[in-house]
Amino acid sequence: REPLRVLQKVYEKSAQNGSLATDGNPKVSEKEDKSKESESAGVENGKSRTKQGPKRIKGDISRRASRNGEAGSVAHKIQALVFYSSLTASTEKITKSLAQELAASLGCTDDEEFDSAFLPPKVLDLAEVDYDEYFITPPKTDYEQVDFFYLFAIPSYNIDSINDNFLEHLKETHHDFRIDTSPLAPILGYSVFGFGDREGWPTEEEGFCFQAKEVDKWMAKLTGRKRAYPLGMGDWKRDGKERLLEWRTGLTDVLKQLERTGSLGDGVPGSGDPLESDDEEEAEDDGEVVVEEVSISKATKGRGAGSIEDVEDIGRIMEMSRTDDPGQKPAATLAIDFTSEGKQVTKKTVAVTIKEMVPKSSPTYAALTKQGYSIVGSHSGVKICRWTKSALRGRGSCYKFSFYGINSHQCMESTPSLSCSNKCVFCWRHGTNPVGTTWRWVVDPPQLIFDGVKENHYKKIKMMRGVPGVRAERFAEAMRIRHCALSLVGEPIFYPHINEFLRLLHGERISSFLVCNAQHPDQLAALQHVTQLYVSIDASNRESLRRIDRPLHRDFWERFQRCLDILRERRVRQRTVFRLTLVKGFNIDDEAEGYADLVERGLPCFVEVKGVTYCGTSTSSSAGLTMANVPFYQEVCDFVVALEKALRKRGLAYGIAAEHAHSCCILLASERFRVDGRWHTLIDYDRFFELLEEKGPDGEFTPEDYMGPPTPEWATWGNGGFDPRDQRVDKKGRPIEAV
Numbered sequence: 001r002e003p004l005r006v007l008q009k010v011y012e013k014s015a016q017n018g019s020l021a022t023d024g025n026p027k028v029s030e031k032e033d034k035s036k037e038s039e040s041a042g043v044e045n046g047k048s049r050t051k052q053g054p055k056r057i058k059g060d061i062s063r064r065a066s067r068n069g070e071a072g073s074v075a076h077k078i079q080a081l082v083f084y085s086s087l088t089a090s091t092e093k094i095t096k097s098l099a100q101e102l103a104a105s106l107g108c109t110d111d112e113e114f115d116s117a118f119l120p121p122k123v124l125d126l127a128e129v130d131y132d133e134y135f136i137t138p139p140k141t142d143y144e145q146v147d148f149f150y151l152f153a154i155p156s157y158n159i160d161s162i163n164d165n166f167l168e169h170l171k172e173t174h175h176d177f178r179i180d181t182s183p184l185a186p187i188l189g190y191s192v193f194g195f196g197d198r199e200g201w202p203t204e205e206e207g208f209c210f211q212a213k214e215v216d217k218w219m220a221k222l223t224g225r226k227r228a229y230p231l232g233m234g235d236w237k238r239d240g241k242e243r244l245l246e247w248r249t250g251l252t253d254v255l256k257q258l259e260r261t262g263s264l265g266d267g268v269p270g271s272g273d274p275l276e277s278d279d280e281e282e283a284e285d286d287g288e289v290v291v292e293e294v295s296i297s298k299a300t301k302g303r304g305a306g307s308i309e310d311v312e313d314i315g316r317i318m319e320m321s322r323t324d325d326p327g328q329k330p331a332a333t334l335a336i337d338f339t340s341e342g343k344q345v346t347k348k349t350v351a352v353t354i355k356e357m358v359p360k361s362s363p364t365y366a367a368l369t370k371q372g373y374s375i376v377g378s379h380s381g382v383k384i385c386r387w388t389k390s391a392l393r394g395r396g397s398c399y400k401f402s403f404y405g406i407n408s409h410q411c412m413e414s415t416p417s418l419s420c421s422n423k424c425v426f427c428w429r430h431g432t433n434p435v436g437t438t439w440r441w442v443v444d445p446p447q448l449i450f451d452g453v454k455e456n457h458y459k460k461i462k463m464m465r466g467v468p469g470v471r472a473e474r475f476a477e478a479m480r481i482r483h484c485a486l487s488l489v490g491e492p493i494f495y496p497h498i499n500e501f502l503r504l505l506h507g508e509r510i511s512s513f514l515v516c517n518a519q520h521p522d523q524l525a526a527l528q529h530v531t532q533l534y535v536s537i538d539a540s541n542r543e544s545l546r547r548i549d550r551p552l553h554r555d556f557w558e559r560f561q562r563c564l565d566i567l568r569e570r571r572v573r574q575r576t577v578f579r580l581t582l583v584k585g586f587n588i589d590d591e592a593e594g595y596a597d598l599v600e601r602g603l604p605c606f607v608e609v610k611g612v613t614y615c616g617t618s619t620s621s622s623a624g625l626t627m628a629n630v631p632f633y634q635e636v637c638d639f640v641v642a643l644e645k646a647l648r649k650r651g652l653a654y655g656i657a658a659e660h661a662h663s664c665c666i667l668l669a670s671e672r673f674r675v676d677g678r679w680h681t682l683i684d685y686d687r688f689f690e691l692l693e694e695k696g697p698d699g700e701f702t703p704e705d706y707m708g709p710p711t712p713e714w715a716t717w718g719n720g721g722f723d724p725r726d727q728r729v730d731k732k733g734r735p736i737e738a739v
């Protein structure tokens, strides 16, 4: 139907501008008539017929209409057209072998005896083809049931070349008022690979592969965003072969999917909607604990949660809580928080409270999924953070790349417990998340959660495939999760099988950064090795903590202090971190001394100081939080300097190691991580896994044992911390020039 719609538009526009005869038939000029004849020779003859000059609209309605009588049918053959341009012939050679390799991997044949959906790819030189034939509408064929897929191999030239003509044509077609703005929408999809030379054009800002980027951009417009696979780029003298292979492999998967399903899959086209327009959520980041005040009773109200359901739940919870590991202690599934001031949990209480934490039918589920979370099982969640998206597009990673070497596009943000025991004022989620002091819900098994979060994470990454600016290289890397930030929303150590869950992560060599809210000392004490262990330190004294975290536990301050003591013991075995979130008017003024006292108590390996991000939720505004509470970066810097001074005064050996100005985040580190005068805040992840495999999850090894190489110069204090590989952009996605 799509081609018909396009042609109908061409027809209507032509009628408006008088290119139709009075009988409604197209006015076909003699010249056009000739070109029509030659078109009937099909794409094979896409020879030297390059015509410059004014664009023509072909009144070709009847022929196209007959072909598209069965449009949309998956039974059509798929014809890849591989366009290339080449001045010094290397791209020509590469494109020809690319087409052969594609043909082999897709099992292409034009022999009708063999049942392949793919016709052998055709290689077409952009210096020879008639642009009108391919780039106003898809080409016409004698063979009626062919759908096209466009591929491009484009070297860049900063001198006049055929690329300029071609780009001009694409641009003109898009802007031509007589033609639909997306006249190539009927093709199945497209993808571009660019060649360039890093020696002369080292970065994209300096022009590396700039014309391939342009082709990619205009084709997105002309096809109505049918980018089937991200733009690939390579330098034939360096990584070209590797990058091209990566791109071809991904592309083959997409084409095979197209054959199976007739569609490009989730996320394309137009799927990545919010992202297409560059308006990624501003306030998003990891780490802050989400809170909206919704009691469990409210969350479960109105769902007919009667006693029968409760009985079934009990059966299910017992079933689900079994672990496969015989060595594993039986799961503490219910009301595990024994530190709740000696509160007795009676059987009766259990029977009426065992429910799913976030059932599918609940408003909480709807609210969270609307915000982009995937809910896994009944109490876990995963979401791709804005930095993951940003890194996929080469626009910078989060501060954890600068400080610890975490590639954001290989990082999964998730939590096995969506519930939390605080209601922090700076929470930026708009949801209605469950809160509670004890676990009283169905417990899902760790394997189910692990498989589910991975599956959903990859699904979301795949949805980024058609998003403008996503780089093929990073996209391919992103299909292997290397890190897990257990910090999303809720409290991960609340989950009764957290250690088992960590074991699964580590088993696949996925590092774990676990953030907890310093309200569950018993669970913290039982926690086995994680790659980096955080506690959120949101205030320096009892009153301030009450005001800012709004904890549910009455003994919150005692719990908080116990957690610091546990961390102090752990510092020789775990990389421990205090995370401070500064909120102006709440927890900055005159509190440096108080925080220094807490550092003295917990002796963390690192102190991460971060300015709060304002999100304008009802929670934050009801707590009286406005933009005025967001500190300027300079204020965060001043605070950190004051804190360092306060620490030195106490004889504590800490220094300011690194910064990431972009996310208003600064890292103080213990001198343990300063070797030969250089900070070593990065992590040797491979070593961490080796140690874990060798010594076990409770093994005796120290944070220094898996200390990485020196912190890169650009990330150290005073240098800003922006990854030099990436391009800075403003809120509208426009490049920001380095100062």
Ligand SMILES: Cc1cc2nc3c(=O)[nH]c(=O)nc-3n(C[C@H](O)[C@H](O)[C@H](O)COP(=O)(O)O)c2cc1C
Pocket (backbone or CB within 6 Å): 085, 086, 087, 088, 089, 090, 091, 092, 155, 156, 157, 158, 159, 195, 196, 197, 198, 200, 201, 207, 208, 209, 210, 236
């Ligand atoms: C005159 C000239 C200008 C070039 N300009 C660029 C450029 O602006 N950006 C880039 O990434 N590569 C540039 N290159 C490198 C080519 O794109 C690269 O070598 C490519 O592989 C050549 O492909 P070809 O042999 O098919 O023409 C340039 C090369 C030449 C000779």
Ligand code: SF4
Pocket (backbone or CB within 6 Å): 285, 286, 287, 385, 386, 387, 388, 398, 399, 400, 406, 407, 408, 409, 411, 412, 413, 485
């Ligand atoms: S650590 Fe991972 S989840 Fe958190 S902001 Fe960085 S990339 Fe995103």
